[in-house]
Amino acid sequence: MEKQMKLTEDMFQPAVDNFKEAEKIARPSMSYWADAWRRLKTNKLAMFGLIIIILLLIMAIIGPYLNGFTYYEQDFTKKNLKPNAEHWFGTDTSGRDLFTRAWYGARISLFIGFMAALIDFLVGVVYGGISAIRGGRTDNVMMRIAEVLYAIPYLLMVILVMIAMKRGIWPIIIAMTITGWIPMARLVRGQVLQLKELEFVHAANAMGANMGWILRKHMIPNTLGPILVNLTLTVPTAIFAEATLSYLGLGVQPPQASWGTLVNDALGSIHIGNLYQLYIPAILISLTMLAFNVFGDGLRDALDPRLRN
Amino acid sequence: MLKYTLKRFLWAIITLWVIITITFIIMKIIPGNPFAKEGPMPPAIFNNLQKHYNLDKPEIVQYGLYLKSLLQLDFGPSMKSKTLTVNDYIKKGFPVSLHLGLQALVIAITFGLILGVIAALNHNRWPDYLSMVIAIIGISVPSFILATFLIQYFAVYLKVLPVATWKSWSHTVLPSISLAMLPTAYLARLMRSSMLEVMNQDFILTAKAKGLSRSMIIIKHAIRNAILPVVTVLGITTANLVTGSFIIEHIFGIPGMGEMFVKSIFNRDYSVILGSTVFYSAILIFLIFIVDVAYTWIDPRIKVAKENI
Numbered sequence: 001m002e003k004q005m006k007l008t009e010d011m012f013q014p015a016v017d018n019f020k021e022a023e024k025i026a027r028p029s030m031s032y033w034a035d036a037w038r039r040l041k042t043n044k045l046a047m048f049g050l051i052i053i054i055l056l057l058i059m060a061i062i063g064p065y066l067n068g069f070t071y072y073e074q075d076f077t078k079k080n081l082k083p084n085a086e087h088w089f090g091t092d093t094s095g096r097d098l099f100t101r102a103w104y105g106a107r108i109s110l111f112i113g114f115m116a117a118l119i120d121f122l123v124g125v126v127y128g129g130i131s132a133i134r135g136g137r138t139d140n141v142m143m144r145i146a147e148v149l150y151a152i153p154y155l156l157m158v159i160l161v162m163i164a165m166k167r168g169i170w171p172i173i174i175a176m177t178i179t180g181w182i183p184m185a186r187l188v189r190g191q192v193l194q195l196k197e198l199e200f201v202h203a204a205n206a207m208g209a210n211m212g213w214i215l216r217k218h219m220i221p222n223t224l225g226p227i228l229v230n231l232t233l234t235v236p237t238a239i240f241a242e243a244t245l246s247y248l249g250l251g252v253q254p255p256q257a258s259w260g261t262l263v264n265d266a267l268g269s270i271h272i273g274n275l276y277q278l279y280i281p282a283i284l285i286s287l288t289m290l291a292f293n294v295f296g297d298g299l300r301d302a303l304d305p306r307l308r309n
Numbered sequence: 310m311l312k313y314t315l316k317r318f319l320w321a322i323i324t325l326w327v328i329i330t331i332t333f334i335i336m337k338i339i340p341g342n343p344f345a346k347e348g349p350m351p352p353a354i355f356n357n358l359q360k361h362y363n364l365d366k367p368e369i370v371q372y373g374l375y376l377k378s379l380l381q382l383d384f385g386p387s388m389k390s391k392t393l394t395v396n397d398y399i400k401k402g403f404p405v406s407l408h409l410g411l412q413a414l415v416i417a418i419t420f421g422l423i424l425g426v427i428a429a430l431n432h433n434r435w436p437d438y439l440s441m442v443i444a445i446i447g448i449s450v451p452s453f454i455l456a457t458f459l460i461q462y463f464a465v466y467l468k469v470l471p472v473a474t475w476k477s478w479s480h481t482v483l484p485s486i487s488l489a490m491l492p493t494a495y496l497a498r499l500m501r502s503s504m505l506e507v508m509n510q511d512f513i514l515t516a517k518a519k520g521l522s523r524s525m526i527i528i529k530h531a532i533r534n535a536i537l538p539v540v541t542v543l544g545i546t547t548a549n550l551v552t553g554s555f556i557i558e559h560i561f562g563i564p565g566m567g568e569m570f571v572k573s574i575f576n577r578d579y580s581v582i583l584g585s586t587v588f589y590s591a592i593l594i595f596l597i598f599i600v601d602v603a604y605t606w607i608d609p610r611i612k613v614a615k616e617n618i
Contacts, residue, residue, distance in 0.1 A: 148320075149327075151328070151593070151597065152590065155552035156590070160331075161335065163335070164336075244556060248571060249575065267457065282454040289449035289450070
């Protein structure tokens with residue numbers, strides 16, 4: 001007779017939840033932004049750009065107060081001084097302290113750059129977003145308008161608008177944004193059109209999500225990457241355009257200073273051998289352009305690794 | 310194909326008309342009178358001047374008359390010069406600017422493509438880094454700063470090249486280099502990424518597999534395909550050259566269209582500003598039209614892709 005199998009109590013214990021271990025996520029979950037930041041950190045050139053940008057911003061805020069001079073104070077007994085212990089970057093043809101003026105100029109140039117980028121961003125997102133979401137005839141008309149305006153050379157348009165307006169910081173910003181928003185609008189439109197057709201948006205739609213939810217949860221986070229990259233590259237364009245305007249005498253009015261007006265002032269005294277007056281704003285402009293460009297490139301690689309070769 | 314060309318042409322005309330209208334409106338809303346600088350004058354003379362420039366008529370009539378004269382290729386009289394018309398200015402300035410622009414364009418295309426191809430073929434090795442450092446410097450240093458340093462070094466310090474005025478070929482070297490720097494950098498970056506993409510395609514692998522030599526693959530397959538995106542930006546590149554030439558011609562004292570435009574801004578010679586803007590825009594729009602049509606002709610895939618969007 002075979003022995004009857006004995007059923008004991010311990011055979012009926014619930015299984016140890018080992019399988020739960022296997023499902024456990026071993027590493028902390030990485031959001032899109034954390035992942036992008038991790039990639040960005042490994043890009044030395046981009047980090048160099050970021051550090052320069054942060055330093056420039058800090059100096060634009062505190063720089064004008066560091067050595068006790070003001071940007072407008074003139075001292076004709078001390079004009080055209082070479083850099084020395086008292087005037088760290090020397091003085092200009094009116095005896096104004098160039099260290100203070102350089103950082104005051106940084107403040108104005110960076111302000112114009114960031115403001116132009118911000119306005120381009122706001123107008124571009126609204127215009128491009130509406131155009132893509134409405135679609136059809138609205139889209140067609142809106143994009144045709146943008147296309148026609150975009151055919152006008154940027155700098156030519158900015159110069160024309162500046163001729164018609166008073167000198168000042170805000171007129172410059174307005175002149176730059178009058179057609180400056182178009183690339184952003186086209187970018188946003190393209191992105192939204194692409195996203196509209198993707199499965200997860202269809203799924204959200206099918207599950208009854210309303211337009212606001214889809215915009216907030218799907219569209220905006222997914223378009224933010226390319227928009228951010230575009231913004232980073234708008235800032236140097238605006239700073240460059242401002243420098244050109246100031247160079248043509250259409251920039252900010254004295255005694256205010258931007259990097260462009262500093263270059264322009266310096267050119268006036270170059271024949272008496274005051275090259276240092278030119279070097280400082282020239283280096284600052286170039287360094288800023290360089291920093292924003294390498295940071296923008298790095299950001300693009302970090303946010304969209306598919307694009308990286 | 311013909312339908313597409315006609316459609317593009319129609320849009321080019323509409324774009325030009327919009328630009329003319331916008332420029333005209335801007336010129337009209339500028340506060341003050343163009344003759345204000347001449348000082349007080351008897352009312353009879355003032356009235357005659359107004360009549361001569363059609364300023365006594367309502368604005369809409371002025372606009373109509375201006376469009377009519379533009380159709381006859383007449384850009385109207387200058388407001389500051391007693392004898393010269395805007396047409397005279399253009400006839401004098403344009404050949405000079407065209408010479409400078411073409412020379413810069415040749416430099417930009419040659420060096421841009423060479424740098425881009427070298428960078429792509431030596432991906433992530435030192436020639437790549439070197440080319441991209443040159444490109445990023447080209448984008449970061451504003452042309453007026455580069456021009457100033459070129460003048461200081463080659464003309465003032467080494468005394469090997471003349472500057473100012475436009476007499477012999479050696480006068481054209483420095484301005485052409487200054488003007489070409491930015492487009493060279495852009496083209497190099499574009500060519501590099503385009504070339505990298507093409508080198509990863511299957512047909513390159515096939516070419517390798519059937520035993521073609523490396524130089525044959527690069528010349529026959531890679532460059533010919535990689536150059537396509539470069540063609541699309543040629544319109545924009547020309548626009549950059551044109552707006553860049555405002556500053557460069559001004560710095561080097563070249564009697565071209567750009568210098569004329571800048572001078573008319575300083576002098577507030579509105580009819581010259583208006584005329585040169587229209588002339589510039591017409592050339593640019595025409596060029597962009599040619600590039601667009603040429604591109605669909607070179608690469609028929611584009612048209613299909615465009616229609617699907």
